Ligand SMILES: Cc1ncc(COP(=O)(O)O)c(C=O)c1O
């Protein structure tokens with residue numbers, strides 16, 4: 001135990017990202033926050049930025065704010081997120097929820113492959129991805145096909161991909177196991193079959209290096225409230241490759257997607273650029289919070305964040321393996337994201353008892369405890385404190 005704390009202290013002392021933790025609001029009652037992959041911590045800069053926005057900009061500028069910069073935020077902040085995920089300017093917007101972005105991307109992708117009649121989704125993907133794929137398939141007269149991840153976290157599309165496939169929706173990091181898919185390889189695989197790919201980057205954006213343009217990805221989207229720390233319900237981003245944008249028709253073409261927003265034209269003409277991905281009035285406070293979170297990740301550097309994430313997950317895996325627990329997260333660092341998941345009898349009860357000790361993990365149905373490690377805010381000591389609490393609880397139930 002003492003050795004372990006010393007190891008953690010050494011890792012913290014050598015951590016080039018250690019200073020970032022102080023940039024966040026830290027609740028002294030929380031001994032270990034291992035849920036940054038559901039909701040990231042609150043950056044101090046965001047507190048200040050939103051106070052200024054509410055008081056001086058909303059309060060002081062009122063309607064004038066729209067012509068003083070608010071109206072450009074969905075594309076400006078979109079480009080900032082785009083830089084983090086390897087997307088050149090002009091292809092990314094920030095606006096709706098992730099669920100809405102998934103629906104828009106799937107609809108648009110299906111329309112780009114009108115002669116094909118199948119949509120593929122991972123069998124155990126996050127519910128919103130599966131539900132929306134079902135709905136889009138039903139509404140567009142397509143058939144939905146599912147494919148399961150292998151036990152080692154990899155994905156083989158051979159049985160589901162063919163000349164009927166219009167679009168494949170995939171999550172870069174699996175929300176349960178933390179398995180990280182090979183985005184460039186799978187994108188090529190889907191393209192070889194003549195289909196399009198939509199990537200859900202919720203659990204990888206801000207913590208795994210991503211190069212969307214380089215990988216030739218068609219469409220992608222993701223949350224901003226996890227590793228980008230933009231707050232509960234902060235708006236999601238949606239990317240469409242420049243080659244698709246001129247032909248792309250999305251299913252919710254509201255006035256914010258029209259070519260001249262304030263022309264109030266009788267006939268709808270889509271904006272020629274990424275604004276055609278928008279629908280209605282954006283949430284300005286949310287966009288400003290995304291901007292702060294993205295700037296912090298950008299300053300710290302995604303490569304450095306990824307390097308710390310691999311060390312954090314490696315440390316936690318070592319501790320769980322030493323205890324002989326049933327870890328479902330891949331051991332190969334190249335195949336895992338930034339959370340580690342354990343299958344446990346009584347997982348819900350274990351998570352609740354950890355929470356009573358001030359350690360906050362996630363419980364995921366039916367029997368999983370998920371430990372999220374968010375490199376800007378999670379110290380090595382915090383990770384060890386969290387795992388020790390978990391092991392204490394598990395041992396006491398044996
Ligand atoms: C893979 C994945 N997709 C989508 C979502 C969420 O979508 P929304 O922000 O619309 O609730 C989550 C998490 O909530 C997720 O983990």
Ligand SMILES: Nc1c(O)cccc1C(=O)C[C@H](N)C(=O)O
Nearest residue numbers: 037038039126175176202233364
């Ligand atoms: N988006 C969430 C919410 O609105 C409430 C509670 C949790 C969430 C989450 O983000 C869950 C998360 N995507 C997951 O992987 O489980």
